Amino acid sequence: MEEIRARHNFEGCLVVDSVGRSGGLCMLWKSNTSCTLIGYSRNHIDLHIMDVNGEWRLTGFYGFSERHKRRDSWNLLRRLAGISSLPWFIIGDFNDLLDPGDKQGRVHHPNWLFEGFRSATLDCGLSDLPLHGYPFTWSRGLNSNNFVEERLDRGMAFTPWKTLFPNATLCSLLAPMSDHTPILLKCQGLQPPAHHKRFWFENKWCLEPNFPHIVCDCWTNLRGITITERLTAVSDSISTWAAHLRRNEQADKTRLQKKIQSLQGRHDTLSMQQKQSARKELAAVYLREETHWKQQAKQHWLKDGDYNS
Structure with missing residues (x-):
């Protein structure tokens, strides 16, 4: 034993x-x-x-x-x-x-x-x-x-x-x-009380072309409240948008991988164009993934060095 x-x-x-x-x-x-x-x-x-x-x-x-x-x-x-x-x-x-x-x-x-x-x-x-x-x-x-x-x-x-x-x-x-x-x-015990998840800015959002518009529209539409309430409302709006983005990213990744696999071995002009377009889109998905994990892993010390500060 x-x-x-x-x-x-x-x-x-x-x-x-x-x-x-x-x-x-x-x-x-x-x-x-x-x-x-x-x-x-x-x-x-x-x-x-x-x-x-x-x-x-x-x-x-x-x-x-x-x-x-x-x-x-x-x-x-x-x-x-x-x-x-x-x-x-x-x-x-x-x-x-x-x-x-x-x-x-x-x-x-x-x-x-x-x-x-x-x-x-x-x-x-x-x-x-x-x-x-x-x-x-x-x-x-x-x-x-x-x-x-x-x-x-x-x-x-x-x-x-x-x-x-x-x-x-x-x-x-x-x-x-x-x-x-x-x-x-x-053993599934009593569920602990829900805690409000802390807002965390994701660097990969900057790669999304519509991200600045989402922030700007939400900020300008909120008037007559304090700056703290405004920031909270904007972060909640971004969090909802980001959750939808994560689901779409995974679906897009699977869809593009399957599309590229289905086009392999085809050498006609249309198939080649479709495969090139799909590979470009998949590369953008991978770039967002890489940006996310770099931030999660805090890899800046690999580039800038660790000063033990």
Whole structure:
């Protein structure tokens, strides 16, 4: 797991070793998330998370697969629920089903297992997060008459966690080799308040022939207001025009590239003229792009030298 951590640029890694060829848990996190270990066992890893959305709690869970140990899984859930009052999300392979709709196939699932797991989640105050995609996350014997599919993997949360992440979604992915389907939680928190974007003058605007007219017309049409209000109104007008210009630039670039490609190999006079005209227009688009990136990269020191001032 340390090799995987380094390969994928994770900062933190906590591993609960497997026993023989069974079990084994791992939790990894990036540098933009602060994680503090609350506790762990062979069946769970419990973390206190601090990120841009605030403080919350994440538990990775693995339930006992043996039926005679299911009560141990349910009691572990109850103990975990009482540890902290933080907004809580728990995700993993619970090896349990909440209701008959979590299963299809011929193998019978006893009612006492449904009722026991459902009772444990109610005692903990947990509710299921809907799963987008194929509803069953584990399968066996799909090429036989005794096939069975079940939703063993799920994510559940306290109500305060759902308030903290109102747009969170849980998706099932594809796994070509495993009998389990990976599930992906997308934590979309509350949207931060919108900030007015700072106006930034673009040098490439000076290459546009109609740019001086836009500024002049807007400035002269605004009378009877302060100079600050006038400047704000002009910058807003330019920003709207610039957004439209950016969309047109990308469309023009794609259109001209396709036109030149379609004219390649044609040597008649009309095609040669059209290709020359298209190349000239494309060169102007590239010049505006280059001017933009030069300004973004602040490349003046390449030309003028760096005085360490």
